[in-house]
Amino acid sequence: MSVKVIIFDFDGTLADTFDAVVRISNRLASEFGYKQAVPDDLAKIRNLGSREIIKQSGISLFKIPFLLKRLKADLHNEILYLNPIFGIEEALAKLNYEGNQLGILTSNSEENVRIFLKKHEMEDLFSFIFSETKLFSKHKVLRKFLQKNHLTPEEVIYVGDETRDIEAAKKINMKAIAVSWGFNSKEALAAQNPEFLIHQPNELIDVIGMLHSAYANDYLGGETALRKADEG
Numbered sequence: 001m002s003v004k005v006i007i008f009d010f011d012g013t014l015a016d017t018f019d020a021v022v023r024i025s026n027r028l029a030s031e032f033g034y035k036q037a038v039p040d041d042l043a044k045i046r047n048l049g050s051r052e053i054i055k056q057s058g059i060s061l062f063k064i065p066f067l068l069k070r071l072k073a074d075l076h077n078e079i080l081y082l083n084p085i086f087g088i089e090e091a092l093a094k095l096n097y098e099g100n101q102l103g104i105l106t107s108n109s110e111e112n113v114r115i116f117l118k119k120h121e122m123e124d125l126f127s128f129i130f131s132e133t134k135l136f137s138k139h140k141v142l143r144k145f146l147q148k149n150h151l152t153p154e155e156v157i158y159v160g161d162e163t164r165d166i167e168a169a170k171k172i173n174m175k176a177i178a179v180s181w182g183f184n185s186k187e188a189l190a191a192q193n194p195e196f197l198i199h200q201p202n203e204l205i206d207v208i209g210m211l212h213s214a215y216a217n218d219y220l221g222g223e224t225a226l227r228k229a230d231e232g
């Protein structure tokens, strides 16, 4: 079965929100009882998973849902001024044109995502937006999506910039494309063993094209195509 649906994470994968999220997190630090991140911390943070960041920040676990709510509310005030990742619009337009169904699964609010897509005239590219309020529950939403649409994990691929995105896909045997232009470093992402690790939005076209042709061509098995991506 070939890939039919490509699901994207939003923050860091489609939208360049890293600086805004850091700025807002720092503004909320004293209120929520954790340390502000100084520039030296940021390089380290990119190598950590969300669980490790939460542990090292010293924030109490029960405050996290409230912090996430505030982050999304404050991001709402800035969302109109944030930009898409450079080159992502062209890549998405091409994927869409080639007949791939595109969707979004985010920990951000659906409203923030819709405002952003409308502002950048990208709303027609996506067939659905799912918002998941818990940090580590993306796999549950992905699983529900498969069941509801009678799809197998092989027919869907998840694209994300964080280690928890790759973890979510792996948990339900879905292939993952890790992108190194967002939050986590390429080293941290590689440690999660995603099927693909890419560094430029236009590489999405090659990877998806390769997956399609691997299934279409009897002489080229999926394994061969995946190995080629690793080597390339």
Ligand SMILES: [Mg+2]
Pocket (backbone or CB within 6 Å): 009, 010, 011, 012, 013, 160, 161, 162, 182, 183
């Ligand atoms: Mg992200």
